[in-house]
Amino acid sequence: MTRLVVVGAGLMGEAIFSGLLASGWAPADIVVSDARAERRAELSERYGVGSGEAVDAVADAQTVLLAVKPADVGGVLEEIGDRLAPDALLLSVCAGVALATLQAGVREGTPVVRAMPNTPARVGEAITAVSPGTHATDDHLAEVTEILGAVGRVITVAEKYQDSVTAVSxxxxxxxxxxxxxxxxxxxxxxxxxxxxxxxxxxxxxxxxxxxxxxxxxxxxxxxxxxxxxxxxxxxxxxxxxxxxxxxxxxxxxxxxxxxxxxx
Missing domain, CATH: 1.10.3730.10 (ProC C-terminal domain-like)
Structure with missing residues (x-):
């Protein structure tokens, strides 16, 4: 099973998985997916990670990091929501997208965590606020903290604070x-x-x-x-x-x- 599949390989997605590689993760643990085939190929060559179409890659993922533009979340979830493995975790770093929206796009019972990192992730100095969904456990939060901790500090907040977190950090x-x-x-x-x-x-x-x-x-x-x-x-x-x-x-x-x- 692939440890992490990154759906959306923009600056934030790249910052997070490159931080994980720098912290000791093996390239074989990570698969990168992006709508642009040339972007997938570029990142695969640069970092040695796997690459593929999201709909195929997520079926074998332990954790799926959703890092697409907020406007694209609905369409991406329609594509991959039913393809997630039964015990997979969905971690979203899409600004402004509520847990209710994310949970509605996946199977009932899927653990979901909403996160708001910031761009200093590119140099390992981010601050990220995370909020667990209905089915996310302490173990899921520990996994999220490990992933996002590779690019900075992580705090846990109630989701009602996420819009304010976005405004500050x-x-x-x-x-x-x-x-x-x-x-x-x-x-x-x-x-x-x-x-x-x-x-x-x-x-x-x-x-x-x-x-x-x-x-x-x-x-x-x-x-x-x-x-x-x-x-x-x-x-x-x-x-x-x-x-x-x-x-x-x-x-x-x-x-x-x-x-x-x-x-x-």
């Missing part, structure tokens, strides 16, 4: 990249060469995130630690508050949450 990398872009442009604006501004901004973001994670201190405390009375940071933060940056982030997270609800 699923979409979150884009917020950070926008901040990085703005910091770089700001550095150029005040006279730095672009390569210097880029290195300063990227390492500042990385170091600050690491400090926040590793100390466990509240971000407000860390912000206060770098803000001297009447100093440069205080002046900069005042200008950000004047422009409503904090309120804009709150509104952005709400908008992403609402859109996730619509997609689901």
């Amino acid at each position: 699923g979409s979150g990398p884009a917020y950070v990249f926008l901040v990085a872009e703005a910091m770089i442009e700001g550095g150029v604006h005040v006279g730095l060469p672009r390569d210097v501004a880029t290195e300063l901004a990227v390492q500042t973001l990385f170091g600050s995130a690491t400090l926040l994670r590793d100390t466990g201190d509240h971000p407000a405390i860390l912000r206060e630690n770098v803000t001297s009375p009447g100093g440069t940071t205080a002046a900069a933060l005042r200008r950000l508050e004047d422009h409503g940056v904090r309120a804009a982030f709150l509104a952005a997270v709400e908008a992403a949450r609402d859109r996730s609800l619509e997609l689901g």
